[in-house]
Amino acid sequence: MRNIQPYTAKPVTARSIRNFVLVLAAPLAFAASSTCAAELLISAAASLTNAFRDIGKRFETEHGGSRVTFNFAATDVLLAQISKGAPADVFAAADEDTMDRAEREGFLLPGTRRDFAGNRLVLIVPAGRQPISSLGELTTSRFGRIAMGSPRTVPAGRYAKAALDRVQLWERIEARCVFALNVRQVLDYVAREEADAGFVYATDAAVMSDKVKIALDVPTATPVRYPVAVVRGSRYAGEARAFVDILGSEAARKILASYGFAAP
Secondary structure, eight states: OOOOOOOOOOOOOHHHHHHHHHHHHHHHHHHHHHHHSOEEEEEEEGGGHHHHHHHHHHHHHHSTTOEEEEEEEOHHHHHHHHHTTOOOSEEEOSSHHHHHHHHHTTOBOTTOOEEEEEEOEEEEEETTSOOOSSGGGGGSTTOSOEEEEOTTTOHHHHHHHHHHHHTTOHHHHGGGEEEESSHHHHHHHHHTTSSSEEEEEHHHHHHTTTTEEEEEEOOOSSOEEEEEEEBTTOTTHHHHHHHHHHTTSHHHHHHHHHTTOBOO
16 A cells, blocks of 8 residues: 655745745736737727827837727717717817717716817819819819718818808809718819819828819818817726827827828
């Protein structure tokens, strides 16, 4: 028969306790590092696409472990998504009115809203076309198709319609208008010469300066400003605040300026 040796307990020392704690702490530390990395979802106006992608890369560099994903679309579409419960941590709009609505309806984290950029509305034409001197020329036979964002969902479309209303042109050209989902779609229509002219922001025109040119600056009744805020219920409110904050930094201002955005 095999002899069974009696168990003799080893003395408990400070070193053995420390080793035991380290063994227990290791998986907990790994779990914490895995769950603490923020995965921010930024819902932003389509006109911010290029600048925000660059700012997002800088944010990820400065906040190691954090990841930024973007949802670019027309401002009103983004708000509709948020109102229906779609996930979003930060909302960046292309006009104050939509952000005002988001605030009234309780979708924003109080105290996080700020303006971070400005823009201007322009009329573009394909690069090879003749220049024009006034909006009134849109009524001539040269302009059979005029692209603009839908005034119902796209701030640039609302700005354009209001500008045309002020000079009593809207009713005369409405039938020629091709309504797009966002300003980048307008830009594509004009760049491909599927439209004879289009209303976009100056920053959009700069993206395809080889294919379109600015024909006119279009005055707007109110300045074109971009507000941003943390969405109420964000899973990563702290990181979302940090993203809003970085938009006011010197580095972000330089990136925005490089794409043609002005100070708010």
